[in-house]
Structure formats: structure tokens, C-alpha cells
Amino acid sequence: MYKIQTLNNISAKGLDRLPRDSYETGTEISAPDAILLRSYKMHDMQVPDSVLAVGRAGAGVNNIPVDAMSDQGIPVFNTPGANANAVKELVLAGMFLAARNICQAWDYTRNLDGDDASLSKEVEAGKKHYRGFELPGRTLGVIGLGAIGVKVANAARALGMNVVGFDPGITVSSAWALEAGVRQAHSVDELVGRSDFITIHVPYNEHTANLINADRVAMLHKGGAVLNFSRAGIVDDQAVVDAIDSGHLTAYINDFPTNLTKNHPKCITLPHLGASTTEAEDNCAIMVADQVRDYLENGNIHNSVNFPEVNMPRAENCERMTVVNANVPNMLGQISTTLADAGLNIDDMYNKSRGDLAYTVVDVAGSIPREVAEVVRGIKGVLKVRVLD
Numbered sequence: 060m061y062k063i064q065t066l067n068n069i070s071a072k073g074l075d076r077l078p079r080d081s082y083e084t085g086t087e088i089s090a091p092d093a094i095l096l097r098s099y100k101m102h103d104m105q106v107p108d109s110v111l112a113v114g115r116a117g118a119g120v121n122n123i124p125v126d127a128m129s130d131q132g133i134p135v136f137n138t139p140g141a142n143a144n145a146v147k148e149l150v151l152a153g154m155f156l157a158a159r160n161i162c163q164a165w166d167y168t169r170n171l172d173g174d175d176a177s178l179s180k181e182v183e184a185g186k187k188h189y190r191g192f193e194l195p196g197r198t199l200g201v202i203g204l205g206a207i208g209v210k211v212a213n214a215a216r217a218l219g220m221n222v223v224g225f226d227p228g229i230t231v232s233s234a235w236a237l238e239a240g241v242r243q244a245h246s247v248d249e250l251v252g253r254s255d256f257i258t259i260h261v262p263y264n265e266h267t268a269n270l271i272n273a274d275r276v277a278m279l280h281k282g283g284a285v286l287n288f289s290r291a292g293i294v295d296d297q298a299v300v301d302a303i304d305s306g307h308l309t310a311y312i313n314d315f316p317t318n319l320t321k322n323h324p325k326c327i328t329l330p331h332l333g334a335s336t337t338e339a340e341d342n343c344a345i346m347v348a349d350q351v352r353d354y355l356e357n358g359n360i361h362n363s364v365n366f367p368e369v370n371m372p373r374a375e376n377c378e379r380m381t382v383v384n385a386n387v388p389n390m391l392g393q394i395s396t397t398l399a400d401a402g403l404n405i406d407d408m409y410n411k412s413r414g415d416l417a418y419t420v421v422d423v424a425g426s427i428p429r430e431v432a433e434v435v436r437g438i439k440g441v442l443k444v445r446v447l448d
């Protein structure tokens with residue numbers, strides 16, 4: 060029986076992928092084999108020694124101590140693209156809310172008093188305060204052209220906007236997916252200098268902290284707006300609020316309220332709602348459950364942020380050994396020598412490294428005596444060994 064601890068609510072559609080006769084799931088599971096979570100902050104958590112895998116039902120992994128997990132030989136999985144459409148829709152909504160002063164105007168009508176005739180009069184008198192602008196011809200700068208950024212860029216083009224994008228690490232598949240009219244910027248400064256709106260779709264890390272600072276805010280076109288549906292800390296909130304208060308910018312739309320922004324009349328702050336749709340929650344949960352299950356049962360690795368991609372079909376009449384080890388010379392030699400010394404015949408084998416880690420999957424004819432696994436476990440540099448029948 061595999062035991063799965065959930066640190067956040069995970070959609071039942073995902074948990075249903077884990078058969079009840081071989082998986083136990085719950086929040087209070089002790090000695091879990093795997094952890095599933097969304098935004099729960101794991102940094103201060105004591106991760107039990109039993110944990111073999113961590114699955115993030117979502118994109119960002121800054122809430123997970125990925126380096127510490129790597130040191131313990133634990134793969135961290137996420138679900139690239141599974142919530143991208145949900146975020147794209149909210150970014151588009153954010154642009155419309157800002158361009159048409161919808162939040163302020165709605166607030167105005169909600170506070171009107173009187174009978175319908177007087178309401179109608181006040182509506183006609185008040186509407187001039189909420190005149191907005193249209194999106195075609197305005198320029199949207201998209202920082203980060205991954206799963207979300209590409210969708211936002213293409214949707215903005217479909218709305219008639221000029222779009223300029225910046226992503227030094229763009230993948231070939233993202234580049235293929237981008238609409239031809241999206242223009243390339245060669246730096247964040249260039250992008251910001253060409254934009255009315257900017258929207259940020261990068262992970263939060265040491266390179267992206269404070270990416271949008273006071274200098275860059277000042278480069279945006281006058282009357283511009285900033286959208287942050289990535290993470291708090293990527294944008295310097297104080298700099299954006301100062302630019303709004305000085306009349307340079309018109310709005311700041313974000314998913315990460317602070318005391319500075321939550322009641323500011325020109326900040327539209329949402330409670331981290333980007334991925335909170337039924338569809339996105341189901342997609343993320345299904346994807347992460349499938350990935351973690353394939354790792355637990357077969358040792359395969361799909362969409363890990365710290366381990367290599369590995370997909371080796373199970374050989375017939377074999378047991379499988381998986382080994383996580385430091386990426387140093389002669390590990391593979393020592394593993395295969397140990398198996399040969401025990402008289403075991405390797406039917407299939409796969410080895411791949413990523414950064415400081417390497418991962419080996421070996422299918423051995425017949426069964427693998429547990430004492431042989433212990434010898435492999437004792438090789439210097441080996442972090443984890445599993446035998447899967």
C-alpha cells in the first residue's frame with residue numbers, strides 16, 4: 060500500500076487516479092511515500108525520511124525546498140501548462156478591468172442611493188469619470204514566454220494588441236507556439252521601454268526577485284499598467300504604487316495582495332486566483348497524480364524540476380532497481396559490477412544525469428535479492444535505492 064500525504068486540497072479527479080486498493084491518501088498520513096501539494100510552504104517542514112517523491116499540482120515550486128529534496132534523492136514534480144489557460148484568462152480579465160476602470164465604476168454604482176429615476180440620472184452624470192481606453196494598438200510586453208506567457212501573448216495579438224516578448228530561455232516548442240506577430244525584445248529594459256502594459260510569467264527565484272523595480276517602472280509608457288500573476292517579490296510593489304501616485308502609471312493588477320496594495324484605489328488585487336478554476340485544478344491534480352504514481356510504481360520520471368526525464372518500459376519477468384546517486388564518475392560501473400558479482404543478468408538499463416544528480420533504472424531477469432540492493436545502497440554517492448517488483 061502506498062501512502063500519500065496531501066498538504067493542500069487536491070482535486071478528487073486527481074486522487075481518483077490512485078487506486079484505493081493500493082493507495083491511501085489523506086492529510087494526516089504518517090510516514091508517507093509521497094507528498095502532494097499546491098502552495099503549502101514546505102520550507103519549514105520536517106520532511107519524513109519515508110518520502111520518495113513530492114508532487115506540486117501547479118507550476119511554481121518556490122514553496123518547496125527543491126535543493127534539499129535533491130540532496131535527499133527526492134524528485135519534485137510539477138504540472139507544466141496544466142493551469143496556463145486559467146491564468147491567461149485572468150490576465151486578459153485584468154487588462155480589461157484596468158482599461159475600462161471596471162472595478163472603480165462598479166464600486167460607484169454600488170454606492171448610489173435613491174429611486175431608479177435618480178439612479179439613472181446619477182449614472183449618466185457619473186460615467187464621465189470612468190472613461191477608459193481600448194486595447195487594439197496598445198503594446199503588451201510579456202516577460203517569460205513559457206506555458207502561460209505564450210498563451211497570453213497570442214490572445215493579446217488576437218485582441219489587436221502589439222505584443223513584444225522577452226525570454227532568453229524560450230524553448231523550441233514555445234517558440235513554435237507563438238503567433239508570428241509577437242515581436243522579440245532583447246532585454247527586460249527594451250521590453251519595458253516599448254510597452255503600455257507589462258505582464259510577468261517567470262518563476263520566482265534569485266534572478267527574478269525584484270525584476271520590475273523603480274528604474275524599470277519609470278521606463279514604461281506614461282499611462283501604462285503592470286500585471287503580476289507570477290509571484291510576490293518579482294515586482295517591487297512600492298515602486299509601482301509610487302508610479303501610480305505620481306500619475307505615471309494607471310493600474311497595478313496582481314494576484315498577491317499586500318497591505319500597501321489591497322486598498323489602493325488603482326490596484327486590483329486578487330487572492331492568488333490564477334489557477335483556481337475547476338478545469339485547472341482537475342488538470343493539475345490528474346497530471347501530478349499520474350506522474351507520482353508512475354514514479355512510485357515504475358521509477359519513471361516525467362515533469363520533474365530536479366531529476367532527468369526517464370521513461371523505460373518494464374521488461375517482462377524482471378524486477379526493477381532504481382538508483383539515485385551523485386553525478387560523479389564510475390557510479391554506473393559500480394552498480395553494474397555489483398549486479399554482475401551477484402550473478403544477476405541485466406535485461407535493460409537506462410542512466411541519465413541532471414546537474415549534480417544521476418538516475419539509473421535497471422531491469423534484472425528474475426528477482427533482485429534485497430542484500431544486493433543493500434550493497435548498492437552502500438556505494439559512496441548513492442542517495443536512494445528502490446527495488447520495484
Ligand SMILES: NC(=O)c1ccc[n+]([C@@H]2O[C@H](COP(=O)([O-])OP(=O)(O)OC[C@H]3O[C@@H](n4cnc5c(N)ncnc54)[C@H](O)[C@@H]3O)[C@@H](O)[C@H]2O)c1
Binds near residue numbers: 203206260334
Ligand atoms: N497566479 C497563479 O495562480 C499562477 C498560476 C500558474 C503559474 N503561476 C506562476 O507563473 C510562473 C510561470 O508559469 P508557467 O507555467 O508559464 O511556467 P513555464 O516554466 O512554462 O514558463 C516560465 C518561462 O519563464 C522564462 N524565464 C525564466 N526566467 C526568466 C527571466 N529572468 N526573464 C525572462 N524569462 C524568464 C523561462 O525560460 C520559461 O520559458 C510560475 O513559475 C508561477 O510562479 C502563477
Ligand SMILES: O=C(O)[C@H](O)COP(=O)(O)O
Binds near residue numbers: 099118119120
Ligand atoms: O504556481 C502555480 O501553479 C500557481 O501559483 C497556483 O497555485 P495554487 O495551486 O496554490 O493555486
